[in-house]
Amino acid sequence: MNNDVQLAIEGQKECFIQEIALNGQETWIQPMSMSEQFTRATQRIDLFKELDGNETEVKKEAEASQSKAEPKENPWEEVRKNIIDALTEVRVLHDVLAVLNHNTNAAPPANPQQPGQPPQKILQLASISGPESSSSEQLRAASVAAKKKSFLLASKVIKEGAERLERSDKQPDFHQELQVLRQHYRLRRKGEKILGDLSFRTAGSSYPALGEFEVMRDADCSRENCPLKIRLPHELQNMAWLSIKLVRCDKNDSLKIDPTEQGSEEQTVSTYHHVISNKYKQKGYLEELRQAQHSLFTRELFSQLCREVSCYRPIVPLYMIGDHISTQIFPDTKLVIELCRKPFKAGDHMPFDRSAERRWFCLEQHLTKLLREHHVASKSCPAPHPTIATMGMTKKQRIAATKPYNLPRIERMKKTVPMIHKIIEAAKHAELLRRVEKELDSIAKEIAEPNIHIHWPIIQNPVHTSIKVHFSVAGYEMCTKQFGMHSMLLNVGIDGCTAIQRDGNIVELGTDTAELRRLIEGELLSLQVACLAGLVRIIDWTVLSSSKGCLLLAPPASSQSITGRVSVRTENRKIRVYIEEKTPSATLVSDLLTDPKWQVLTHTEWREVDWEKLAGANFVGKMDLMLSCLCKTVTDKVHKNP
């Protein structure tokens, strides 16, 4: 096989086009001839520089001119080099493909020589499939093989990269952990140490306690295979949390601390433990830092409360003993705020105390919110304009300088309500709400008829709640609509409730829920009577007179009834029904009143009906039955109007 390859070479034309004529003919700028290049090179030599006498410069110039001289000798050297490189690469490719397609049996197909054409040699490859395979199939096979190889190479690279990533994941890296930590806390470098800040100073707190921790490298990865270790200040190594409770106590023993309460850790409650720490599972050091930050916040909160307790002198005394603040909020209930401590162990779960009132958690959250508001307020004091004014005044206080306010008004501007006052109010409200809720629930359970619907608001205020109570009689709801829905708005405040009835009456209730029960029972009775009043209009009886809880009915005019009027009254928290008996006209009692119509006043006998024995689902139903039975015939009106 003749391996000679003939190549056609064209020198790289670096001619620039001078102009393109209208007929498309291009005129090229002729490249510089050798003599022209030489002239240019010599022109570049600066004779004056040489005269100044820098030997190295002269040498460099000589070298430069020499390198410029070389292309003169062989302008094709570069081109030759490139061609040789290309040939080498093609040979390598050919060898690779030959190796891939090695088939010892195959013989290269002879190319039929066409007469008249110069003999051309095409690069022959050993065939894959056999001597009969066409060249296109060979090419396809070759391309498939090439693609396969390139895919193999690519997959190898990707796999290597993936393995590298996998390996790095398993190995703990100090810097990666540090980066994770930096996303949560501010770190700074002090000499050789890395210090972090977990205090609330940047959020507006001015608590002087130390909140700095140190980040250390742990080469042994002693804990959880983590190369990072945290060193906390001594005070923050213990867990601290606030526990707020409302406990029953005897009327005179507000100071007595129940010995069973102290020291038993199961009884102390905290939102932090029951809700937050049990849900999140974070890396060891992050958990440590979180509990340290929470402890710091709790300590600040408690110290603020203690400071207020010592300054503030309410009418009901506050007692502060050690880590324990307590006060009597109602004659039989006291509020206890306690700071609890425990050494911290990572991964420790506090048992969930199901008997804890959910409202106590709300109080704790409220207290936390109050301190945060304090922080925000201290940070957001408006700046003084102009700058020589005193700092720290609110806008109202500043403008007060030019307003005609008197001294008490200005003093009131400065007054801030202490946190302890706010939390006591919130605790009172929570306790009162709990009592109202319990009472309403028990009433609703006891009294099946009429129905009581209680609507609670979704968004609640820590010191005020409005509850809407609706009453209705089953089956006869339409009857009450005529007189307006029977409902009551109950506003639960701090020291008592206010009940606003539909007709506008406002009833003030105290903290004792028996009053509320009485009120509701009364409301239910009047509801039933009102419902009956609405019903009788439908069945064509006439309401002669009505007031709250009393009703006098007359039978329909156009029908004969067995009896006369019907009277419904509420007495001693029970409904009593009386029917007038039609007695024959007796002798006249008085000489003055001769008209028989006045007999109504004296000659009537009222008989009580034991309505509970009647058939019917509820009072109104029973009355419905009774009244319809009392009429002999149905009125004509019903027949006439279809």
Add this chain to the structure above:
Amino acid sequence: MNSGKMGAAGLDQEIGYNPILTATVKNEQGVRDVGTLSEYSLQGSVKDEFVEDVKNRLRGLCDNVECEPFIDHEISYSLQSSSGNAVTMRVSRSLAQSKMPWQLKYVGALETGKNKSCLMRNQVTVGCSENVTSFLTELGFRADTEFLSKGYLYRKGRIKVVLSKLCKMKEPGQHQEQNLLPLTKSHLVEVSVTTLTGGEDPGPDLKHFAEMLKPQVKLTKVDHREIQSHTRPNF
């Protein structure tokens, strides 16, 4: 109201008009503070080119609140008394927030003392209405100097940091941007604390703050009397 039942101890119902006492620093509930206020301060200056560096440093050092830009117009009035001493009063108003009351400030003499780490002087600052200028003129005060100060206000706890550029107005009454001429090519940095006289000395706090600003600005206690005794340039 419920708060009335549990209210704080009754305050003394003094019937007396003493507006100076009501201009007090914020404190906790109900405690009346009777006494004069003093201002402790340190001053320094920084060239205009380096103001951005100082601002960045202050942003890092001071409280986590945005710096407050301000424009104040200050006029100083003086009254020559018969004994030869001059009484000076300063009137300042804000052009950035023109609804805020004007401020009238009296500054006492510098308290001397070699061991004092910062300047200390008695001061009384009150808010007043806009006709204070005519009031002072009626009393016999004459306007002495007038300038505009523009800059930024930072705070760190009770420390007030004022970074300002003093300008003068080309024409009296014209305080638009184009009518202002800067008086110097630098900014004034003043760090001050106003507290009750005789209370805790805020000197060490100020000194510590000055140390932290040292690379950018050198804050010292400048003896004003030395400056004042030189001939005053005509503005």
